[in-house]
Amino acid sequence: MKKLPSIKPNLKDLPLPALKEAITSCGQPAFRAKQVTKWLYQKRVETFEAMANVSKDARSVLEEKFTVAKLPVVAVIESEDKDAVKFGFGVPDSEYLVESVLLVDGERRTACLSSQLGCGLGCVFCETGSIGLVRNLTQAEILGQLIGINDYQVSRKDKFVTNIVFMGMGEALSNYDNFLSSLRIINAEDAFTIGSRRITVSTAGVIPSIRKLMQQDLPIGLAISLNAYNNPMRSKIMPINDSYPVEALVGIAGEYFEKTGRQVTFEYVLVEGQNDGPEAVRSLAALLGNIGCKINVIALNPGKYRNAKGPEFKKVERFVQSLFASGLNATLRKSRGQDISGACGQLSGKMITK
Numbered sequence: 429m430k431k432l433p434s435i436k437p438n439l440k441d442l443p444l445p446a447l448k449e450a451i452t453s454c455g456q457p458a459f460r461a462k463q464v465t466k467w468l469y470q471k472r473v474e475t476f477e478a479m480a481n482v483s484k485d486a487r488s489v490l491e492e493k494f495t496v497a498k499l500p501v502v503a504v505i506e507s508e509d510k511d512a513v514k515f516g517f518g519v520p521d522s523e524y525l526v527e528s529v530l531l532v533d534g535e536r537r538t539a540c541l542s543s544q545l546g547c548g549l550g551c552v553f554c555e556t557g558s559i560g561l562v563r564n565l566t567q568a569e570i571l572g573q574l575i576g577i578n579d580y581q582v583s584r585k586d587k588f589v590t591n592i593v594f595m596g597m598g599e600a601l602s603n604y605d606n607f608l609s610s611l612r613i614i615n616a617e618d619a620f621t622i623g624s625r626r627i628t629v630s631t632a633g634v635i636p637s638i639r640k641l642m643q644q645d646l647p648i649g650l651a652i653s654l655n656a657y658n659n660p661m662r663s664k665i666m667p668i669n670d671s672y673p674v675e676a677l678v679g680i681a682g683e684y685f686e687k688t689g690r691q692v693t694f695e696y697v698l699v700e701g702q703n704d705g706p707e708a709v710r711s712l713a714a715l716l717g718n719i720g721c722k723i724n725v726i727a728l729n730p731g732k733y734r735n736a737k738g739p740e741f742k743k744v745e746r747f748v749q750s751l752f753a754s755g756l757n758a759t760l761r762k763s764r765g766q767d768i769s770g771a772c773g774q775l776s777g778k779m780i781t782k
């Protein structure tokens with residue numbers, strides 16, 4: 429029988445403590461681990477040979493065991509007004525691409541990263557959900573998106589990514605271990621140096637993982653995708669609501685604020701004629717009025733939820749004003765990247781542009 433070639437693991441799949449162990453076990457002093465971390469994530473090298481201050485012996489021991497290959501960029505599409513760029517990265521075991529979006533806003537460069545290929549939670553308004561869950565992304569694949577985006581920024585002489593949102597494909601809190609170890613590297617001084625205040629994870633409401641996250645010393649922003657003002661309505665569009673209903677989400681948001689000092693943001697996608705009336709305003713005020721949170725409203729983007737559409741801009745504005753008038757800290761989120769299918773709920777893994 430033909431023997432399959434052995435596939436070496438990627439060094440970028442190691443959490444920081446394991447990376448340190450791998451380096452010291454090659455007889456290298458511990459400070460070399462910091463240098464290798466910088467080569468991987470700040471200088472974004474693709475070969476061990478490029479790691480000039482690591483001894484030749486250590487490099488060849490590492491090379492025998494690991495690879496430092498990059499996640500291949502298959503496609504890049506810029507939006508017409510240049511404020512959003514969508515990236516498609518290839519993986520060897522699927523026809524779907526891992527999609528990420530770079531959002532440009534003043535001095536801010538926000539990378540919207542994916543955590544899974546597809547998603548198993550099946551929210552009806554979401555293109556990613558319609559794929560189903562293909563698999564979790566590895567740490568190297570999560571960080572590979574950020575490396576690819578920073579490479580692109582260098583190529584167009586723009587600045588590195590300053591902010592991170594986990595709002596791309598997948599539910600990050602269902603891929604908790606790889607998400608958390610990636611987060612530590614994004615946050616680390618020798619790697620991406622992006623502070624907790626500039627990182628946000630969006631979740632459909634995986635409460636056990638939110639609990640684990642708030643025990644970490646990483647007070648990142650938490651955004652909970654709410655989209656409805658009662659359980660029957662939410663269960664209809666987000667099946668996860670049967671496990672973690674609206675009241676439980678409100679409860680965990682209060683706990684998160686208490687534990688981390690960070691106010692939770694509730695995301696509310698506005699669908700015309702369904703969740704945009706006066707009853708919605710009254711119910712949301714009753715539900716969220718006492719817990720110290722924000723509510724971020726965005727009109728539904730065109731996509732899979734074809735029997736529904738977002739209200740016109742004026743109506744969205746009026747809805748936000750009514751929430752504000754009833755005492756909620758409500759903001760209107762501008763949708764970007766629609767023309768490259770890079771806006772919320774539009775990532776299909778196929779780099780569709782229209």
Ligand code: SF4
Nearest residue numbers: 547550551554557598
């Ligand atoms: S909205 Fe998020 S959680 Fe829901 S299906 Fe899409 S990717 Fe998954």
